[in-house]
Amino acid sequence: MPPFEHPGTSTSPQADASPLLRRLRATLHLTEREIDAVLALPVQAAEIERHVDIVREGDRPTRSFALLEGFACTFKFTGDGRRQIIAVHVPGDIPDLQSLHLTTMDVSVGTLSPCKVGFIQHDALRVLCEQHPRITGALWRETLIAAAISREWVLNLGQRQAPSRMAHLICEMIVRLWVVGLAADLRCEFPVNQGELADAIGVSPVHVNRVTQDLRAQNLFEWKGRHLRVLNWARLVQVADFDPTYLHVPADFLPGDGNVVYPGAFGRGA
Amino acid sequence: MPPFEHPGTSTSPQADASPLLRRLRATLHLTEREIDAVLALPVQAAEIERHVDIVREGDRPTRSFALLEGFACTFKFTGDGRRQIIAVHVPGDIPDLQSLHLTTMDVSVGTLSPCKVGFIQHDALRVLCEQHPRITGALWRETLIAAAISREWVLNLGQRQAPSRMAHLICEMIVRLWVVGLAADLRCEFPVNQGELADAIGVSPVHVNRVTQDLRAQNLFEWKGRHLRVLNWARLVQVADFDPTYLHVPADFLPGDGNVVYPGAFGRGA
DNA sequence: CGTTTGGTTGAAATGTGTCAAACTTTGTGG
DNA sequence: CCACAAAGTTTGACACATTTCAACCAAACG
Numbered sequence: 258m259p260p261f262e263h264p265g266t267s268t269s270p271q272a273d274a275s276p277l278l279r280r281l282r283a284t285l286h287l288t289e290r291e292i293d294a295v296l297a298l299p300v301q302a303a304e305i306e307r308h309v310d311i312v313r314e315g316d317r318p319t320r321s322f323a324l325l326e327g328f329a330c331t332f333k334f335t336g337d338g339r340r341q342i343i344a345v346h347v348p349g350d351i352p353d354l355q356s357l358h359l360t361t362m363d364v365s366v367g368t369l370s371p372c373k374v375g376f377i378q379h380d381a382l383r384v385l386c387e388q389h390p391r392i393t394g395a396l397w398r399e400t401l402i403a404a405a406i407s408r409e410w411v412l413n414l415g416q417r418q419a420p421s422r423m424a425h426l427i428c429e430m431i432v433r434l435w436v437v438g439l440a441a442d443l444r445c446e447f448p449v450n451q452g453e454l455a456d457a458i459g460v461s462p463v464h465v466n467r468v469t470q471d472l473r474a475q476n477l478f479e480w481k482g483r484h485l486r487v488l489n490w491a492r493l494v495q496v497a498d499f500d501p502t503y504l505h506v507p508a509d510f511l512p513g514d515g516n517v518v519y520p521g522a523f524g525r526g527a
Numbered sequence: 528m529p530p531f532e533h534p535g536t537s538t539s540p541q542a543d544a545s546p547l548l549r550r551l552r553a554t555l556h557l558t559e560r561e562i563d564a565v566l567a568l569p570v571q572a573a574e575i576e577r578h579v580d581i582v583r584e585g586d587r588p589t590r591s592f593a594l595l596e597g598f599a600c601t602f603k604f605t606g607d608g609r610r611q612i613i614a615v616h617v618p619g620d621i622p623d624l625q626s627l628h629l630t631t632m633d634v635s636v637g638t639l640s641p642c643k644v645g646f647i648q649h650d651a652l653r654v655l656c657e658q659h660p661r662i663t664g665a666l667w668r669e670t671l672i673a674a675a676i677s678r679e680w681v682l683n684l685g686q687r688q689a690p691s692r693m694a695h696l697i698c699e700m701i702v703r704l705w706v707v708g709l710a711a712d713l714r715c716e717f718p719v720n721q722g723e724l725a726d727a728i729g730v731s732p733v734h735v736n737r738v739t740q741d742l743r744a745q746n747l748f749e750w751k752g753r754h755l756r757v758l759n760w761a762r763l764v765q766v767a768d769f770d771p772t773y774l775h776v777p778a779d780f781l782p783g784d785g786n787v788v789y790p791g792a793f794g795r796g797a
Numbered sequence: 798c799g800t801t802t803g804g805t806t807g808a809a810a811t812g813t814g815t816c817a818a819a820c821t822t823t824g825t826g827g
Numbered sequence: 828c829c830a831c832a833a834a835g836t837t838t839g840a841c842a843c844a845t846t847t848c849a850a851c852c853a854a855a856c857g
Contacts, residue, residue, distance in 0.1 A: 314772075333682045336768040336790050341685040343678045355675070358668040363675050363773040387660055397667050398628040404674035405625070405633050407681055408603070408613045414684040415729030416609040418844070450803060459685030461846055466805060482855090498606040502584075503633040520606050688812070720835060731814050736837060752823085 277323045277375070280349040281395045283436070284507075291389050298385065300375040307448075310367040311353075311374065318356045320378045324348055327372030328448055332456070333364045342457035344406060345369070345430065345449075349437050354400055357382055370448035370483070402505050409503045414459045417498065419468045422458040424497035427478065431487060432501050435512045443512060447485035472496070491517045547593045547645070550619040551665045553706070554777075561659050568655065570645040577718075580637040581623075581644065588626045590648045594618055597642030598718055601634045602726070612727035614676060615639070615700065615719075619707050624670050627652055640718035640753070672775050679773045684729045687768065689738045692728040694767035697748065701757060702771050705782045713782060717755035742766070761787045 278295050281287065287295070302325070305311060312318055314333065324346050331344040331352055343364060346352045352366045357379050386393040406429070413425050430447065434440035451469065455462040472478065477493045479486045487493055490513055500520045501511055511519075548565050551557065557565070572595070575581060582588055584603065599616040613634060616622045622636045627649050656663040676699070683695050700717065704710035721739065725732040742748065747763045749756045757763055760783055770790045771781055781789075 331678070333678070335682065335686045336770075339686040341682040343681045355671045358664060359671050359675065359775050361772060361775070363775070364678055390657055390660075390663075393660075393663060393667075394628060397663075397670070400667070400671060400674065401625045401629050404670065404677060405629065407674060407677040408601070408634055410681045411613045411677055411684060412603045412605065412611040414681060415611040416605045452803080462803095463805090463847080464845055467845095470805085500606075502631060505629050505631070505633070722835080732835095733815075733837090734813055737813095740837085 276325050276349050277351070279437075280399070281392065284398065285391065285395045287391075291392055294385055294389055295392065298377055298381055300377055302373065302375050305368050305372045305374060307368055307371050310365055312356070312362050313365045314362055316356075316362045317360050318353065318362065318379075320376045321351055321353050321356055321382065322374045322376045324350045324352060325373040325375050328369040328446070329366055329372055330369050330453075330457070331364045331366050340456045341459065342453065343410070344403065345426075345457065347430075347433050347437060348439065350403075351396075351399060354396065354403075369453065370446070405503045405505065419458065419460045419464055420472060421496060421498055422460070423454070423465070423468050424472065424477065424493050425499055426454070426458055427485070427487070428494055428497045428499040428501075429504070430485075431490075431512060432504055432506060436506055436510055440512070443487040443490055445485055446483055447480060448483040494519060546595050546619050547621070549707075550669070551662065554668065555661060555665045557661075561662055564655055564659055565662065568647055568651055570647055572643065572645050575638050575642045575644060577638055577641050580635055582626070582632050583635045584632055586632045587630050588623065588632065588649075590646045591621055591623050591626055591652065592644045592646045594620045594622060595643040595645050598639040598716070599636055599642055600639050600723075600727070601636050603634045610726045611729065612723065613680070614673065615696075615727065617700075617703050617707060618709065620673075621666075621669060624666065624673075627666075639723065640716070675773045675775065689728065689730045689734055690742060691766060691768055692730070693724070693735070693738050694742065694747065694763050695769055696724070696728055697755065697757070698764055698767045698769040698771075699774070700755075701760075701782060702774055702776065706776055706780055710782070713757040713760055715755055716753055717750060718753040764789060 275296070277298075278287075278292065281295065300323070305327075311322065311329065326348055329346040329350075329352055330342045331346070332340055332342045334340050344352070346366070353362065356362060382396075386396065409429075413422050417425065431440050431443060431445065434445045435443075439445055449457075451465045452462045454469075455465040458465070460468075469480065473480070475492070475496075476488050477496065478488055493499075494513075494517060498520065502519075511517075513519075545566070547568075548557075548562065551565065570593070571590075575597075581592060581599065594616050596618055599620075599622055600612045601614040601616070601622055602610055602612045604610050614622070616636070623632065626632060652666075656666065679699075683692050687695065701710050701713060701715065704715045705713075709715055719727075721735045722732045724739075725735040728735070730738075739750065743750070745762070745766075746758050747766065748758055763769075764783075764787060768790065772789075781787075783789075
């Protein structure tokens with residue numbers, strides 16, 4: 258499938274940066290002036306179909322994009338064609354923000370579902386950063402959280418077995434979607450098939466199938482079509498060995514009404 | 528073992544930030560003023576023994592540190608006590624720079640060998656960044672490269688088998704050390720034992736032993752004590768499926784005298 | 798309604814883990 | 828400089844999680 262080229266007729270010429278703004282304001286109190294500056298960003302909106310690459314390994318982009326609606330993922334191939342999904346992106350993310358400072362893409366980003374995205378030229382972002390140091394900090398922070406997530410994935414792939422890996426990915430998705438209001442009631446869109454999940458947790462599609470049945474049998478969640486519903490959050494967290502610290506979300510933004518005990522950095526005795 | 532506390536008598540009270548400076552200048556031309564600003568940073572030097580934690584998961588540091596000499600690593604435990612080494616740090620790195628913008632550490636950093644480090648208060652870094660936007664960019668870039676490295680580790684752990692994983696880690700170490708002049712002639716310090724290597728590539732120590740013997744038998748490298756010597760770089764790169772793009776090192780800074788063909792982002796036919 | 802996409806199953810092959818013991822090297826104190 | 832302890836490496840036998848292959852089935856789709 259060809260990569261995403263310049264937006265065609267299906268593209269609305271402009272969009273506002275409000276999802277981006279919402280994201281930044283979640284952790285940082287912005288002044289009027291800063292808010293205006295973000296909203297003044299020239300954003301080129303585009304709708305992109307499922308399973309289309311937006312940027313590819315080797316590209317040298319002059320713009321980044323904010324994911325406004327839908328799901329995307331970052332991935333990479335080994336020399337013999339095995340794909341690893343390295344991150345899943347949810348609305349509000351800026352999946353290729355790193356290209357602002359790293360000229361060559363070392364990964365590809367593609368859509369998992371139909372998406373709405375907003376492209377922003379690097380020049381515009383650079384001006385924004387120069388004039389608003391606190392926004393620089395907030396964007397930098399975004400890239401640091403993305404980095405924290407890949408670090409956790411390293412742990413997940415390196416040390417946990419398939420059932421935990423899978424539960425862990427689901428926990429992460431739920432929390433991140435919860436934060437942006439897309440997983441109220443522990444239900445969410447999850448437009449991924451078993452093969453894609455397999456590429457994300459580093460196991461074969463067949464094994465994903467078996468593990469899924471197992472977890473389903475334990476009544477941890479329902480997953481059908483593009484919809485996911487967690488039935489037993491506390492237990493899922495336990496199976497996943499999930500500690501949300503790495504997501505750097507304030508504690509009161511986490512799902513689980515206070516009854517769920519996350520392992521926590523000090524939960525495993527000294 | 529207790530974490531690293533306030534530097535004791537073995538600590539020389541100050542050090543200069545020149546290794547840090549060298550790193551920044553590698554990709555960015557700094558002005559006199561910028562150079563002076565970096566050198567003026569108050570750096571508190573300390574010598575730290577092998578196998579000591581410098582920062583721990585859950586900490587809320589008010590400073591970061593530059594690794595001046597020696598090897599360190601970032602790691603994390605699962606709930607049942609399995610350790611994953613998430614990154615290996617070489618001189619010039621700032622392993623916990625993320626704490627500048629993320630208040631709580633989501634990983635630990637510890638020494639692999641005796642190290643010399645230089646602590647820098649976050650306040651000082653923040654002032655530096657405010658006054659020198661290009662230095663902000665360079666530091667941000669450093670964190671982005673660290674992120675790119677963990678992404679590659681995700682691929683490595685998720686899709687490659689033990690022999691490739693191991694070869695890949697060695698290739699990465701060689702390139703990163705080569706860049707800072709510590710792997711001339713494809714030899715370098717590698718103060719890691721088989722158990723630690725196991726934690727880094729996500730396999731058991733026993734299996735590391737077997738795989739090592741295998742790769743050694745193929746005359747790819749010698750590894751004895753704390754010293755590593757690559758005997759067949761081209762072949763090692765091949766076994767590792769190693770494409771150094773993700774390290775974001777200019778091509779002419781790579782080892783291999785031009786005869787080595789790295790797979791490259793487009794080396795696998797489209 | 799047929800075609801495509803995605804899910805499910807079983808049996809056999811395999812890479813890696815585990816355990817426990819022996820061996821070798823390195824470091825250290827007498 | 829030796830002797831001993833500690834740390835690290837090597838081995839074998841066996842267990843097990845996961846892969847592979849191939850077939851079949853079910854649901855979604857146009």
